[in-house]
Amino acid sequence: MSNEDITLTAGDAEVSVRPGNGGRIGGLRIGGTEVLRQGERYGCFPMVPWCGRIRDGRFLDGATVRQMPLNSPPHAIHGTARDGAWRTARVDAHEAVITHDLGDPWPHRGRVTHVVTLTEDSLTLTMSVEAYDDSFPAQIGWHPWFHRNLGGQDVRLDFTPAWQEERGADHLPTGNRVDPKPGPWDDCFGMPDGVDVTLTWPGQLELKVTSREEWVVVYDEQAEAVCVEPQTGPPNGLNTLPRLVTPLEPLEATTTWSWRRL
Template sequence: MPRSAASSAAPADAAVLLTAGDVEVTVLPGDGCRLGSLRIGGTELLRTGQDPAAQGKGVFAYGSFPMVPWAGRVDHGRWRNGGERHELPVDMPPHAIHGTGVRTAWREAAPVGATSAAYYYDLTEPWPYAGRVTQLFELTPESLRTTLSVETAEVSFPAMAGWHPWFRKQLSPDGAAARLDFEPSWQEERGSDHLPTGNRISPVDGPRDDCFGLPYGVDATLVWEDELSLEIKAGCDWLVVFDEQDDAICVEPQTGPPNGLNTAPRLVTRIDPLEVSTTWTWRRH
């Protein structure tokens, strides 16, 4: 069972429950610092680890997890930092995917409050550079704001950050399927290797496992008719949408496109860390 956010006795890897009004968020710092659950008025919005569709499919299949220090796929796990070449483990052949944070137990960065919590982990192998990643959760009765930051301890390096939520397509057995409303400026053409080809095309209908450009920031809304709307905003220029599974839809803000370590590197330096936030705001119908 999640411990109360008011308690400080449990270790950092225990589930933590944040509450605001009738909204409950479960944070799992020992399980990739993901959201294990988001319940609004008793209604679960996320596919949880207990759902049959998630069981047996590994760390990528449930909740909402941070993607850091890269997001999405890295081409055959290979990338470079200037003249230095690096290889990451290929965990979704033929690519490396979704960063190291999702497989890491995070540590408490500050005392947990009733509506906020912060965690960190230090970058280590297979990531070749020293640094620290921090994630902050801030809950209100109407919204959840999450902030990721990536800092270097020594050498500058390219990095990415983002989130991979698994939202339920239906909130109730007889409810309407979720509709995603957003207006991207373009879609990245997807190659047979699931990486962007470099061509920008007009957005096309799904099913989707695709990346979209939103140069003025991510602004997308999931609508479950007659039940609830969830607005997703983020200070990112990119959004990946994955809706090929029957029970869930993933709406993933990230600071670069898939394979962005190679194609759109954002350098993290001692004086310029990477910091990005996403805010989910809900409205009940």
């Protein structure tokens, strides 16, 4: 059990996993081309035990109001696991399994397991949250930072959501569902048949992000990168759409990125 970086390879694909840096995917190289923005805060990090912002950092946990640190004032954002240490449970040539124990400031004991599986033309990420003692609300998501530009070509996003969560001035969903609007976005969309978003860098690469989950946040307000974030509920979902993790019933989610060279 260690937190050393892990490298998986399959065909001309290579992925790095960084247990010591919040359990994030540090990079994904396809045919020698890095598709994820590099840096300590980037790559693709796990969002757990919540995704996006919690309003004022507070959520209802049964009858108790919990306060999380305001790491994006006035809100708490993206969970605690990306700031914590992860450990390697198992590695072989094409798969790594890493774990993170939930604890302070999160008020419940539990374990997050992240399985990273690489093939020649896909990367599958599966995350689960288990409760040890008592039940608690939780969310799972992934926050990849894809390079906006590869080989001189800007990425094109293609997806057909059923709705867009109306975003309030505080960047949180108001609870209203509206027709999808043109970008730029820092917005949550509903895809009830499952997340299905295609990123195309003309003449370079087509990469498809899919998940059985029905929520995706798209963030493309930054010059360098575009984020496509499948998650088990909307921002502020610990309050508006809690998924309960119990000692008998973990929460699990999967996303797959599949690609082809153009």
